[in-house]
Amino acid sequence: MTVPLDGIPLAEHAAIYAALDRAGFTDVWSSEVNGADAFTPLALAAAWQPRLRLGTAITPVFTRGPGLLAMSAAALADAAPGRFALGIGASSPVVVGNWNAVPFEEPFRRTRDVLRFLRAALAGETVDEEYDTFAVRRFTLDRKPAVPPPVLLAALRPGMLRLAGAEADGVILNWLAATDVPRALAEVGERRPGFEVVARIFVCPTEDAVHARALGRRLITSYLTVAAYAEFHRWLGREEVLGPMWRAWAAGDRRGAGAAVPDDVVDALVLHGSPEHCREQVRRYADAGVDVPVLALLPTPELAAGGAAALGDLITRLGGGGSR
Numbered sequence: 001m002t003v004p005l006d007g008i009p010l011a012e013h014a015a016i017y018a019a020l021d022r023a024g025f026t027d028v029w030s031s032e033v034n035g036a037d038a039f040t041p042l043a044l045a046a047a048w049q050p051r052l053r054l055g056t057a058i059t060p061v062f063t064r065g066p067g068l069l070a071m072s073a074a075a076l077a078d079a080a081p082g083r084f085a086l087g088i089g090a091s092s093p094v095v096v097g098n099w100n101a102v103p104f105e106e107p108f109r110r111t112r113d114v115l116r117f118l119r120a121a122l123a124g125e126t127v128d129e130e131y132d133t134f135a136v137r138r139f140t141l142d143r144k145p146a147v148p149p150p151v152l153l154a155a156l157r158p159g160m161l162r163l164a165g166a167e168a169d170g171v172i173l174n175w176l177a178a179t180d181v182p183r184a185l186a187e188v189g190e191r192r193p194g195f196e197v198v199a200r201i202f203v204c205p206t207e208d209a210v211h212a213r214a215l216g217r218r219l220i221t222s223y224l225t226v227a228a229y230a231e232f233h234r235w236l237g238r239e240e241v242l243g244p245m246w247r248a249w250a251a252g253d254r255r256g257a258g259a260a261v262p263d264d265v266v267d268a269l270v271l272h273g274s275p276e277h278c279r280e281q282v283r284r285y286a287d288a289g290v291d292v293p294v295l296a297l298l299p300t301p302e303l304a305a306g307g308a309a310a311l312g313d314l315i316t317r318l319g320g321g322g323s324r
Contacts, residue, residue, distance in 0.1 A: 002296040003028045004041045017049040019312050023319025029055040029294045039072050046080040054084045057172050057200055058154040060091035061114040063100045067139050070121040077145035087172045089154025092226055108159055109133050115167055122148040156232040161187035170196035175229055177268035180236050181288035198292040199285055204272040205314060206300035212272030215298055217258040225249045241265055275317035
């Protein structure tokens with residue numbers, strides 16, 4: 001499950017983490033956009049639920065210096081030995097440039113360089129290296145983690161997918177349909193032992209299809225109009241079906257852009273239906289090669305009306321009732 005859950009204070013997530021564990025969820029994965037940072041929700045989970053595995057999906061490679069990123073990862077690996085995976089990625093010009101005042105330059109090379117630095121630093125090596133996009137002078141972790149965390153790479157298109165396959169411990173996929181997974185993994189190439197495929201999957205567990213599709217269209221027009229995601233979906237072959245949305249968005253017609261997204265595209269990218277039906281749809285990702293399907297829970301009318309009791313029931317049904 002993606003954490004933290006929207007609308008619930010972090011201080012109240014102890015009950016959420018306990019419910020996820022009881023329901024059969026094995027992992028909690030954070031993100032880092034403009035809400036909570038990637039590490040704090042996982043640090044709480046490490047303390048509150050010692051069985052849950054923890055992961056970041058993702059921590060941007062631009063918004064922390066290399067040394068600080070290594071220290072944050074090492075600290076969480078120290079707090080949860082063998083239970084933490086560090087997911088990194090380029091993020092976007094909005095997050096990096098507009099919100100963090102860092103130039104978003106050469107994202108592929110920066111990501112590659114940070115990946116190489118982290119692999120060395122988290123293994124306890126002294127890093128004294130001139131990379132293409134930055135230099136590090138004699139950095140050594142004072143608290144080397146007993147179990148260095150695996151480093152996974154968020155990837156969309158062929159170059160980053162190949163980098164993940166060649167140098168990372170896994171790949172993190174996002175904003176794709178189950179039917180898109182084989183194409184992405186073909187670029188990753190032969191998977192080494194222990195290499196993991198993680199995918200974030202948007203789930204709106206309601207049988208109110210009008211609500212789910214309206215929310216899905218808002219998300220799709222927010223995300224898939226960003227250049228990296230637009231090029232990703234062009235590469236996946238959606239130029240014809242998403243072209244009208246892109247053209248309307250470029251013309252400043254936000255309402256028209258949403259209306260131009262076909263139902264079948266929404267249904268493929270934002271799963272909806274009963275919790276049990278959503279679980280069946282998530283299995284399609286696993287069948288296609290995803291090792292760790294990470295649900296991103298979206299708001300529903302039932303959750304809005306039912307409060308904590310409805311959320312607890314939903315977590316149980318999504319998790320299969322405790323099949324951990």
